[in-house]
Amino acid sequence: MIVRLMGEGQYRVDDACLTRLNELDDGAVEALEREDEAELDARLDEMWGVVRDQGNRLDDGDLTPSDLIIPPSDLTLEETRALFSEQGLIPDLPA
């Protein structure tokens, strides 16, 4: 599986790593629902750590699409919510 750390780059990860990521992801969703920003940031940081430590970084010139995208932990709770809203935090691409 290929995972993108938003703002950093793409990594190839194995199944064991993916299982761990899914556990952490569940915790992150719960934290977001509880509006617990500290907990959310901690879970996201852990996810980033797992990918960085256990994944293999893809070359910058690699064009393979990612299977999963992990948001950065320095987003505020509001930015994280905006990221998932209809308009999204991600700006429109140049037309």
Place this chain on the structure above:
Amino acid sequence: MAGLMGRATTVVKAKFSKLLDNAEDPNETLDYSYEQQLTLLQNVKRGVADVVTSKKRLQLQTTQLEQSLLKLETQARAALAAGREDLARAALERKTTTQEQLRGLDEQVKGLEAQQEKLIASERQLSAKIEAFRSQKEVIKAQYSAAEAQVRIGEAATGIGEQMADTGLAIQRARDKTEDMQARAGAMDELIASGTLEDFTSDKTQLDRELEQISSQSQVDSELARLKGELGAGAERKELRP
């Protein structure tokens, strides 16, 4: 409910596929996408320049504030020598406020530096991907039938679209941050120009202010005592004169 990873993935991909819907012919899609990429790369370069400009401005203000610290210290000393403790106190109070402003500026400069690094990393990744896309695009055009090309283009375009969305987010955030900094820098310029550095825009509570008052009061007191000590010998000599 889908996980955060799943939702982020969906959002990012949706953003780019909407863009590609505009072009249907494979060759057109390739050229169209390539143009978008170049435009975005231009935006990133501008974003980096914006961040650097803001940082320079804050650094300039830091220098100005450091100079005003020296000036205030000199003024306090002069006021005390002239026996005007009230003026010396006022100057030292301003010095304390200026020191706080300086600490704030340091943090902002660090924030901008982090932003600058992220943007530069994004720019590097995007450039590498655009280069890879450019060479693939010619191969796809030359070697594949329309059906095959469609599949290959889908892959390459999704891969680069993701990077574009990611880089777009990095620029957007840097821009928000720089705008915020520039507004603050503008306010700071005015304060420096008018010589008053009181923070009228802070959202501190009355209690915060009073607590700060106490600590800045004691700092002022100890600085006054220090200056008095330093001037002690000089003052005595003065009194001996007829």
